[in-house]
Amino acid sequence: MRSINEFKLLKPTWCRGCGNYGILNALMKASAELDLEPHNIVIISGIGCSGRINNYFKCYGIHGTHGRPLPIASGVKIVNPRLTVIAVSGDGDAYSIGISHFIHSIRRNTDVLYLVVNNYVFALTRGQASPTSKFGFVSVSTPYGTKEYPIDGVRLALSVGGTYIARGFAGNIPQLVNLIKEGIKHKGFSFIDILSPCVVHNKSQDYEWYRKNIVNLDEDPSYDFNDINRAWERVNTSEKIPTGLIYRVERPSWEELILNGKREIVFTDLKINKNQYKSLLENFY
Ligand SMILES: Cc1ncc(C[n+]2csc(CCOP(=O)(O)OP(=O)(O)O)c2C)c(N)n1
Ligand code: SF4
16 A cells, blocks of 8 residues: 555645644545555635645645636546546635536546545635535625525535435544545545535534534445435435435446547557647747
8 A cells, every 4th residue: 555645745724623634634545545646636716715735635636716627527538537636626626716616527427536624614715605605604705694595515416317426424524534535436426525614614513513513324234335326215204414325326438428438539540640749849939
């Protein structure tokens, strides 16, 4: 097994106690346990505190634009499906500006692991209410409390045909490592909504609050994550926020259907000579 040190790059500058530390740690552990090679991983992030993750993880990386990591990830995956492609968003990135990409990526079942760092707030821009903020959340943008009802990424993913739907918690690393490992192994779109305390802009939902308000589905031996009716029942009736693997089903991935046994684009001869290649590159200087 690889050491997690092989994935360490720059020292993170997140606030002390931020949930992003646990998530980065879990991603490194999962990559080490799966013996992934850093040069075969690509992390594509959106914009936000969560988007800084690929500055800290040694692999290929693209710090994309706000809300757009998923189309970039689909592009990388279709060109070279042999890579492990991981996209990372905040809840603002994923469920606000990027919500259409989220829905369509699920629908396509692109073989990408999607981690949504859900801190229920726009953190990098200093604490505005986000699409997951609780009704009544008082913030710099909603001084009288937000009058909008929140989006639940897990329910949305269930309703549009997600094939791997899970929820983790930045304060439960062993569970998150397993969810990430299973998500990487799953041949399709693997979505993990990760509850992540923002200790600066959302003090009402700290680690203690989550520990009191979540329930672990993996501690319930009768729970069957292959049964969509059970999944709906749990997300609709549970008084506490369910975490763990919520639903999983096998379905061919988008790249499998598109490539259909054809050679991957990255290994295809472009059939241009050196001079043509040179003049093509010159267009980008
Ligand atoms: C197109 C665009 N709109 C707005 C912004 C400003 N902006 C930067 S980060 C951010 C919020 C990020 O919040 P979230 O996605 O929840 O991530 P977090 O910082 O909480 O990890 C916004 C609105 C931007 N960079 N680009
Ligand atoms: S502002 Fe919040 S989300 Fe951003 S680094 Fe600090 S604790 Fe983390």
